[in-house]
Amino acid sequence: MSTPSKSSPVSYDTVRDVFLWRRKKLSLLVLLVSTATWVSLDVYQFNLITVASWAAMFAVTSLFLYGNIARFLRKGEPDLSGLEISEQTAIEAARSVRQSIEEGVRWMCHVSAERELFLFARVVAALCLLSYVGSFWDSLSLLYIDIVVGMTVPVIYVKNEDKIKRFEEWMRMQARRLCDMVDEKVVKRMKNRVVEVKEKRVD
Numbered sequence: 410m411s412t413p414s415k416s417s418p419v420s421y422d423t424v425r426d427v428f429l430w431r432r433k434k435l436s437l438l439v440l441l442v443s444t445a446t447w448v449s450l451d452v453y454q455f456n457l458i459t460v461a462s463w464a465a466m467f468a469v470t471s472l473f474l475y476g477n478i479a480r481f482l483r484k485g486e487p488d489l490s491g492l493e494i495s496e497q498t499a500i501e502a503a504r505s506v507r508q509s510i511e512e513g514v515r516w517m518c519h520v521s522a523e524r525e526l527f528l529f530a531r532v533v534a535a536l537c538l539l540s541y542v543g544s545f546w547d548s549l550s551l552l553y554i555d556i557v558v559g560m561t562v563p564v565i566y567v568k569n570e571d572k573i574k575r576f577e578e579w580m581r582m583q584a585r586r587l588c589d590m591v592d593e594k595v596v597k598r599m600k601n602r603v604v605e606v607k608e609k610r611v612d
Contacts, residue, residue: 430564440560447553 426432427439449455520532
């Protein structure tokens with residue numbers, strides 16, 4: 410029995426390779442298609458059905474010309490087996506979608522039911538920030554921005570991972586020093602004043 414990574418043409422490894430630009434042609438194709446879709450729908454204000462119809466017409470015309478040229482050159486019928494979706498591929502895709510939904514539901518239950526106030530506050534703050542940012546752009550523009558960021562930030566992080574980790578460590582040290590300074594100059598003074606007030610009241 411074949412593994413999911415071998416049977417499914419679109420696996421997690423493929424998605425990771427696309428976002429990390431390990432398959433440059435496929436990554437460039439994804440970026441070009443996303444840019445063309447965003448420009449057509451958002452900049453030129455074309456309808457989604459119109460763009461989808463044009464893409465379908467282009468695909469059908471290309472296949473028609475390819476098939477007729479192949480017959481004219483007596484190369485036989487064109488091999489379209491690579492366009493078929495096997496049953497195993499469909500099962501793996503449905504299983505991946507189900508697992509993603511289950512993980513999302515478990516994560517939501519973990520955030521809302523567990524007594525981790527800091528995690529809950531971070532999630533609520535992130536959702537508030539997302540809703541605020543979403544008020545400036547439509548969903549298509551946000552999706553395009555997510556794709557562009559997803560295809561640039563990971564590869565930059567991988568190429569500069571050591572520098573970024575050193576910078577994060579430096580930031581932690583600076584934040585620790587700042588916390589110690591605030592604790593020493595502010596918190597301790599407040600504690601001393603509270604102690605002095607209590608002593609005066611006792612006297």
